[in-house]
Amino acid sequence: xxxxxxxxxxxxxxxxxxxxxxxxxxxxxxxxxxxxxxxxxxxxxxxxxxxxxxxxxxxxxxxxxxxxxxxxxxxxxxxxxxxxxxxxxxxxxxxxxxxxxxxxxxxxxxxxxxxxxxxxxxxxxxxxxxxxxxxxxxxxxxxxxxxxxxxxxxxxxxxxxxxxxxxxxxxxxxxxxxxxxxxxxxxxxxxxxxxxxxxxxxxxxxxxxxxxxxxxxxxxxxxxxxxxxxxxxxxxxxxxxxxxxxxxxxxxxxxxxxxxxxxxxxxxxxxxxxxxxxxxxxxxxxxxxxxxxxxxxxxxxxxxxxxxxxxxxxxxxxxxxxxxxxxxxxxxxxxxxxxxxxxxxxxxxxxxxxxxxxxxxxxxxxxxxxxxxxxxxxxxxxxxxxxxxxxxxxxxxxxxxxxxxxxxxxxxxxxxxxxxxxxxxxxxxxxxxxxxxxxxxxxxxxxxxxxxxxxxxxxxxxxxxxxxxxxxxxxxxxxxxxxxxxxxxxxxxx
Numbered sequence: 001x002x003x004x005x006x007x008x009x010x011x012x013x014x015x016x017x018x019x020x021x022x023x024x025x026x027x028x029x030x031x032x033x034x035x036x037x038x039x040x041x042x043x044x045x046x047x048x049x050x051x052x053x054x055x056x057x058x059x060x061x062x063x064x065x066x067x068x069x070x071x072x073x074x075x076x077x078x079x080x081x082x083x084x085x086x087x088x089x090x091x092x093x094x095x096x097x098x099x100x101x102x103x104x105x106x107x108x109x110x111x112x113x114x115x116x117x118x119x120x121x122x123x124x125x126x127x128x129x130x131x132x133x134x135x136x137x138x139x140x141x142x143x144x145x146x147x148x149x150x151x152x153x154x155x156x157x158x159x160x161x162x163x164x165x166x167x168x169x170x171x172x173x174x175x176x177x178x179x180x181x182x183x184x185x186x187x188x189x190x191x192x193x194x195x196x197x198x199x200x201x202x203x204x205x206x207x208x209x210x211x212x213x214x215x216x217x218x219x220x221x222x223x224x225x226x227x228x229x230x231x232x233x234x235x236x237x238x239x240x241x242x243x244x245x246x247x248x249x250x251x252x253x254x255x256x257x258x259x260x261x262x263x264x265x266x267x268x269x270x271x272x273x274x275x276x277x278x279x280x281x282x283x284x285x286x287x288x289x290x291x292x293x294x295x296x297x298x299x300x301x302x303x304x305x306x307x308x309x310x311x312x313x314x315x316x317x318x319x320x321x322x323x324x325x326x327x328x329x330x331x332x333x334x335x336x337x338x339x340x341x342x343x344x345x346x347x348x349x350x351x352x353x354x355x356x357x358x359x360x361x362x363x364x365x366x367x368x369x370x371x372x373x374x375x376x377x378x379x380x381x382x383x384x385x386x387x388x389x390x391x392x393x394x395x396x397x398x399x400x401x402x403x404x405x406x407x408x409x410x411x412x413x414x415x416x417x418x419x420x421x422x423x424x425x426x427x428x429x430x431x432x433x434x435x436x437x438x439x440x441x442x443x444x445x446x447x448x449x450x451x452x453x454x455x456x457x458x459x460x461x462x463x464x465x466x467x468x469x470x471x472x473x474x475x476x477x478x479x480x481x482x483x484x485x486x487x488x489x490x491x492x493x494x
Contacts (some may be wrong), residue, residue: 005252005312006206006234008116010403012070013344013392014351015063018320019073019097020048020082021371022354023055028098039375043366051371053093053102057109066357066385067392070116070349072208074320076103083369085122085210086177088129090195100202107203117207118236121317123192124214125172125180128158133179147185153209172214183217193227200228206236208314209254213241221253238314240321242282249309256312259348260284262299263317267328268414269294270338270433274330279364281322292432295411302347304407311403313348318356324368325353326361333359334478337387338431341458341480343396345420345429347406357388389486394458398484400425407445415440415475421447428454428483432475442470448485458482 018067026038036050053076063071075084078094093103110117122216126133132145137156150170158176161167167176181188207228212221228235239248241257248254260282267275268289277286302310317325317339329335336356343350354360355372359381362368373379395401400422410417414434420427426448432438444465445454452465459481463470475481 003306003308005255005308008205009070009236009255009349010311011353011396011399012116012349013068013072013395014072014118014314014349015066015068016072016316016319016351016353017056017074018051018083018354018369019056019076020051020084022051023059023372023374025048025054025058027058028052028054028102034096040371040373043362043369043371046082046366046453048096049371050096052096053098053106054463057102058108060102060109060113060115061242064113064115066389068352069114069396070118070205071110072118072314072351073120075120075122075210076436079127081127081177086127086129087122088127088134089131090192091198103202113205116236118206118238119199119204120210121196121207122182122210123195124211125178128177128179130179134157145187148188149179150182162251172211173395175428180214182213183220187281187293189220191224193223196224197231200231201279201436205232205234206238207209209237209239212239212248212254212377218247221248225386226252236312238312243306246304247304251306256314256349257316257350258311258319258351259313261297262313262315262346262348263303265294265297266339267325267335268319268343270342270431271329271332271335272433274331274332276323276328279323279328281318281328281364286328291411291414291416294416295408298408307405310347310406314351315343315346315348316351316353318353318368319351320353320365320369322368323364324360324362325356326359327363327368331361332380333384337386337391338433338478338480340388341391341394342431344391345401345427345480345482347403347420350392350395352388357385358382359384394482398427398457400427400484401429401482409445410440410442412440413438417442419445419448421445424485426452426454426485427457428470428473429480430473430475430482431480432477435477437477438475439472440472440475444468444470447465452485454483454485456481457484 037047039049076093076097077087078089079086093100132148135145136143152168157167170180172178180331237254238256239254242260245257268287272288326336400420404420404422408418415432415438416429450465454463
């Protein structure tokens with residue numbers, strides 16, 4: 001099936017925000033008696049630290065200076081958990097985040113800066129406090145909403161349960177706090193589709209979909225796509241799928257997935273010597289790779305999807321569901337830098353997890369969900385922040401690095417290289433994973449032609465093709481060189 005993914009995504013640099021831990025705004029006045037944990041409390045203490053959507057608005061200058069032009073927000077709807085994957089009202093932004101008015105302000109402020117905002121949609125399960133489930137708790141089998149969930153016997157045991165008397169309704173991963181919707185129920189389907197369309201009409205720019213494989217109903221997802229795209233044909237639909245997703249990306253469901261395949265490839269190559277291989281994000285084993293393994297993995301990754309999909313994939317290194325990259329690579333800052341520059345030069349939309357750009361670290365959640373240290377800038381790693389800004393700027397200043405075609409052209413002796421081409425413009429990208437400098441000869445694709453002249457736009461060097469090759473290209477240790485055959489006009493799309 002031929003289909004088109006949103007063009008703005010192909011030019012996007014995403015920033016993922018865990019709202020409770022990103023920024024607290026003094027402009028949001030809460031009801032008397034509201035008490036938050038002190039900002040910066042260790043994340044393993046759980047609880048609420050009071051980040052809100054006005055805090056995101058207040059930090060848009062920071063994000064724009066970083067180079068970000070798209071925001072992915074973890075769930076923001078009313079919930080009794082700090083991560084808000086336990087939703088009890090899908091039509092209301094949590095008042096602790098500022099309510100619907102705060103989302104309105106964020107969308108208006110972001111759109112005024114040509115920035116896009118994508119929300120997290122949790123449609124497989126609700127919470128024990130969700131109004132329809134609460135109705136069943138109060139009314140038992142007499143509730144007209146009894147078929148919205150799958151109840152096995154009575155009385156329900158949502159709070160008091162044990163091994164001998166477990167909870168007695170379908171729940172996500174058998175967690176009693178997360179009753180699963182009965183997606184076969186026509187009322188449930190209509191309700192969830194109405195939610196999807198309501199927030200699209202409100203002005204959001206797309207949905208990131210939580211555990212969509214848990215809703216094993218292709219027709220529901222086709223209806224979801226139709227509903228969202230009718231509201232906004234340019235809305236982005238990206239699913240949380242940790243593995244290959246051919247059937248999901250055939251044009252009738254999602255535009256893209258969170259590209260954890262990309263993440264595992266990048267981490268495996270650039271952190272081969274320091275990777276925490278005992279850690280299994282999402283249950284997947286992290287494997288160390290050499291340059292040939294990386295080339296084979298990328299070749300396979302791009303062989304299974306259309307080019308439209310490849311350009312729209314959300315290329316992330318970490319998220320709220322994983323340890324932070326710096327922890328995963330054993331605190332090897334060079335690996336963090338290489339992985340990040342790889343994100344910024346490869347096809348697909350890079351996504352930065354909040355705080356990675358200042359060197360935040362932490363093991364698997366909750367440790368990866370710390371508060372952004374606005375209150376203590378002395379802990380910021382300014383060298384890492386400067387690197388992120390330069391790498392993001394590189395991508396945004398050169399369209400060929402965003403939407404140009406891709407071809408691997410070198411994989412040997414710890415050096416991995418590829419070329420991105422867009423019309424007459426070509427960018428040669430060469431990564432050196434070794435701790436010593438490498439001087440390599442690069443055979444160029446025939447379409448580039450002989451005598452093409454390339455100048456470095458990342459690191460230094462100037463080379464002219466001879467007999468179809470760039471000879472003696474110098475790649476610094478644990479770094480990269482990016483060469484451009486002609487300086488492109490500087491354009492910073494929204």
